[in-house]
Amino acid sequence: MVKYEHQLDAVFTALAHPVRRAMLTRLGRGEATVGELAQPFDMSLPAITKHLKVLERAKLISRGKDAQWRPCRLEKASLETASGWIDEQRKIWESRLDRLEDYLHTLEQEKGNSNGNE
Numbered sequence: 001m002v003k004y005e006h007q008l009d010a011v012f013t014a015l016a017h018p019v020r021r022a023m024l025t026r027l028g029r030g031e032a033t034v035g036e037l038a039q040p041f042d043m044s045l046p047a048i049t050k051h052l053k054v055l056e057r058a059k060l061i062s063r064g065k066d067a068q069w070r071p072c073r074l075e076k077a078s079l080e081t082a083s084g085w086i087d088e089q090r091k092i093w094e095s096r097l098d099r100l101e102d103y104l105h106t107l108e109q110e111k112g113n114s115n116g117n118e
Contacts, residue, residue: 004081007059011082014058019043020051024060027074031064037072 014020023037038048052072055061059078064071 010058011078014054014060020055031071031073
């Protein structure tokens with residue numbers, strides 16, 4: 001459970017920055033080099049590399065091992081883990097809201113019944 005929570009923390013930390021989200025969006029279209037990922041941003045290469053390391057630590061991307069070309073690839077498993085967690089939370093809150101709606105509806109009916117008896 002602790003490893004799962006650390007993984008979720010790493011994913012959400014990585015997703016918190018717009019540059020990293022943009023990089024993931026780009027990688028969703030296919031692998032890319034560091035230079036290709038850096039191109040849309042007015043940032044130094046060391047800054048881009050730091051963002052990529054955050055994405056790697058979160059296991060959102062992997063980098064190839066080719067000698068001269070190290071393409072970055074999107075790794076879906078970590079996104080699926082985060083998506084699963086979000087889906088679990090959504091189900092919990094939908095259930096709670098459904099129960100609240102039922103309760104409020106019951107109160108409304110009881111109020112209507114008590115007003116009709118007066």
